[in-house]
Amino acid sequence: MAATVKYDEVEVGQEIPPVDYPVRRINLIQYAGASGDFNPIHWNERFAKQVGLPDVIAHGMYTMAQGGRFITDWVGDPGAVLDYGVRFSSMVVVPDTDEGTTITVSGVVESKLEDNKVVIAITAKSGGNRVLSKARAVVRLA
Amino acid sequence: MALNRDFIGRSYPAPEPYEVSRVKIKEFALAIGDENPIYLNREAARAAGHPDVVAPPTFPIVFTLTGASEALADPEFGLNFAMVVHGEQRFEYRRPIYAGDVLNHTSTIMDIRSVGRNEFVTVRSDVTTLDGELVCTTYNTIVERGGAA
Numbered sequence: 001m002a003a004t005v006k007y008d009e010v011e012v013g014q015e016i017p018p019v020d021y022p023v024r025r026i027n028l029i030q031y032a033g034a035s036g037d038f039n040p041i042h043w044n045e046r047f048a049k050q051v052g053l054p055d056v057i058a059h060g061m062y063t064m065a066q067g068g069r070f071i072t073d074w075v076g077d078p079g080a081v082l083d084y085g086v087r088f089s090s091m092v093v094v095p096d097t098d099e100g101t102t103i104t105v106s107g108v109v110e111s112k113l114e115d116n117k118v119v120i121a122i123t124a125k126s127g128g129n130r131v132l133s134k135a136r137a138v139v140r141l142a
Numbered sequence: 143m144a145l146n147r148d149f150i151g152r153s154y155p156a157p158e159p160y161e162v163s164r165v166k167i168k169e170f171a172l173a174i175g176d177e178n179p180i181y182l183n184r185e186a187a188r189a190a191g192h193p194d195v196v197a198p199p200t201f202p203i204v205f206t207l208t209g210a211s212e213a214l215a216d217p218e219f220g221l222n223f224a225m226v227v228h229g230e231q232r233f234e235y236r237r238p239i240y241a242g243d244v245l246n247h248t249s250t251i252m253d254i255r256s257v258g259r260n261e262f263v264t265v266r267s268d269v270t271t272l273d274g275e276l277v278c279t280t281y282n283t284i285v286e287r288g289g290a291a
Contacts, residue, residue: 027175034173035204039226051224052287060228061203065174068199077190078180078238081199085232085281134230137199 004076007116007141016074016107016120021066023058023092023126024100031062045096058092063103063131067122070105071137074120082117082138089133092126101126116141144290145220145254145261153250154213159272160205164241167197174198184241197239203231206267206280210249214263214284221263221286229262230283236276239269245277246270252281261289 028042037059040047048056064086072078094100103126110121122135164184171181179186180196187195214221239245246269253264264283270276 021175027173030173034170037203039223041227061200061231062174064231065176065198065200069174069176069178072176072178072199078178078196078198079190079192081233081235081238083232083234084199085230085234087230088228091227 003080003140003142005074005141007112007118010109010112010118010141012109012111014109016070016109018104018106019070019073021069021103021105022100023062023094023103024098025056025094025096027100028056028058028062028094031059031065035059035061037061053091055093055095058094058103060088063088063092063124063126066103067105067124067132067135068137070107070122071120071139074107075139075141080139080141082140084137086122086132086135088131090126090129090131092131103131110136113138144256145263145286146218147254149213149216149219149251150254151251152213153248154210155248156205156208156246159244159246160208162197162239162241162243162245164195166204167195167201167241170201170204171198174200192238192240194241197241199233199235200231201239202233202267202269202278202280203282205245206247206249206269207265207282210251210265210267210282213249213251222289225287225289227285227287228283229285230264230281232281233278234280235278239277243277244272246272256290259288259291261286
C-alpha cells in the first residue's frame with residue numbers, strides 16, 4: 001500500500017484543510033446511472049416536491065463519496081481506507097442552476113490506533129447545514 | 143403503517159456473484175468526480191502496490207442491495223419506497239476491492255425500529271470471494287419517513 005501520510009508525523013487534533021466539491025444536477029444524473037439508484041427524488045423536481053422535499057436532493061451516497069474522496073486524497077491511497085461510516089443528517093438540496101450547490105468537507109485526526117491506524121472525524125456541510133454526522137474513517141498510514 | 147417486524151433476522155443471498163470490472167470502477171469513480179489514477183489506470187494502481195485498479199470506498203453500494211431489495215419490495219414488509227431516504231451507511235474492509243474480484247454477498251435485516259414518526263431499517267451485507275474470504279461488510283440504514291405514524 002502506498003499511503004503517503006506518515007503515522008509518526010500525524011498528531012491527534014491535527015486538522016485536514018477543507019475542500020469544496022461542487023454538485024450540479026448533471027452530477028446526480030451521472031451518479032444515478034453509475035450506482036443504479038434511480039429514485040426520482042434525485043433527478044425529478046416535480047416528484048421531489050410531491051413527496052414533501054424542498055427540491056431535488058443529492059443521493060446520500062454521492063455526499064458520502066465526496067467525504068471518501070476527501071479522505072483518499074489526503075491519505076494518498078484508496079486501499080488504505082479500512083472503515084468508513086456516516087449518518088446522513090441533512091439533505092443536500094441541488095437547485096436547477098448552472099452553479100448548483102457545494103459540499104464542503106473537512107476533517108480532524110481524532111485518535112491514533114495500533115498498526116499505523118488513525119481515526120479521522122469528517123465534517124461535511126452544504127447550504128449552511130451539516131449534511132453528514134458521526135462521519136468517521138479509519139485509515140492505515142505509512 | 144408500521145413495517146413488519148417478522149422480517150428481522152431474515153437473510154438474503156445475492157442471486158448471483160458480482161464481477162468487479164475496470165470499466166465499472168472507472169464509471170463509478172468518474173460519477174463521483176474522482177479522477178484518482180488508482181481508480182482509472184492499472185499501471186498507476188500497480189505502482190501503488192495493488193494488483194489492479196481499486197474500487198472507491200463506497201463502491202459496494204452498487205451491488206450490495208440486490209439481495210435485500212427483494213425483501214424490501216415484498217408487499218408483506220410494507221415499505222413505501224417513495225418515502226425512503228438513506229439514514230446511515232458504513233463500509234468495513236478486510237482488504238480493498240479490486241477489478242477482477244468475483245464477489246458474493248448475503249444481506250441480513252438486522253433491525254427495524256421506530257424513531258418518532260419514522261421507521262429505521264438496518265441491513266448488513268457480508269461480501270465474500272467465491273472461496274468464502276470476507277472482503278468487506280456493509281451496514282445500510284434506510285428511513286421510511288412517516289412510516290411509524
